[in-house]
Amino acid sequence: MSEEVKVFGFWSSPFAHRVVLALRLKGVPYEYVEENIFGNKSPLLLQYNPVHKKVPVFLHNGKPIAESLVILEYIDEVWKSNPILPNDPHEKATARFWAKFFDDKCMPAIWKAFWCPDDEREKAVEEACGCLKTLESALNGKRFFGGEEIGFVDIAANFVGFWLRTIQEVTGLELVSAEKFPDLLKWSDEFVKHSVVKESLPPRDKQLEFNRVIVAKYEAGEIKA
Missing domain, CATH: 3.40.30.10 (Glutaredoxin)
Incomplete structure (x- = not known):
């Protein structure tokens, strides 16, 4: 069936x-x-x-x-094949923790850094970088957060792997760089080069143009952060 x-x-x-x-x-x-x-x-x-x-x-x-x-x-x-969560209960709980940390802490902080008023930017960037530094520590020298294969946390952090870098390119605000977050940037490169990830991501040029439209609408007051 x-x-x-x-x-x-x-x-x-x-x-x-x-x-x-x-x-x-x-x-x-x-x-x-x-x-x-x-x-x-x-x-x-x-x-x-x-x-x-x-x-x-x-x-x-x-x-x-x-x-x-x-x-x-x-x-x-x-679907049990190619598991994205570990079998070990502690490792599974740890993966859930980092995914939730990304959604509850990293994403709001990153978003605020890009879209906050200018007089709040420095503090917002500092907060976002602090979250990203904590996230980077979860890599702990591994190729992916899930080890040698893409797992739950890698999928959860996909925004950093692709979308964040296209937003940086359009806005000129650099949160992730080789100097500040070498391990996170290396992970990002590995993530977007993965054959399955590459096939499923939006076309980069289309995403960049979409970002430019969103930035223009935000600056014109047509959308709120």
Whole structure:
């Protein structure tokens, strides 16, 4: 019996990309449904994620799941091949900790550093760099956060691997550099060069142009940070 697997996402969303990447790493066939997150969201998206009304939404045999980290754990439980979470309970808990640290601490700090008022920038950049330094410590000399293979934390931190560097290029604000975070930058290079990651990322030129549009809209006051 064939399984229904659908991903409701947005091409530039690092959170939707998490789900797509996990499925591709495991070789799970899926249908992708593109959403317009800046316009009219589809009735199905609102039906399947009535609480947050955002992507990604994962649909498995008619049953919806929201929130990317929750979806990743579900995928790993259902499809056992190429596990993204360790089997060891302590290692699994540690991976969950770092993924949550990234979402709860790193992402808000990074976002604030780029979009805060100018008079708050220095403090915001310092806070973001502090979070990134802590994240970098989790690599501990490994190729990936998951060891020799991409795992749960690598997928969770995908924003740093690709999106952050394209935002830096457009805004001119450099948070991650070889001088400040050599291990994190090396990880980023390894991550985006991985064959499965490379195939699933947005086209770089398209992402850069999208970033320029967002920056222009923000500077014009059309969107809020």
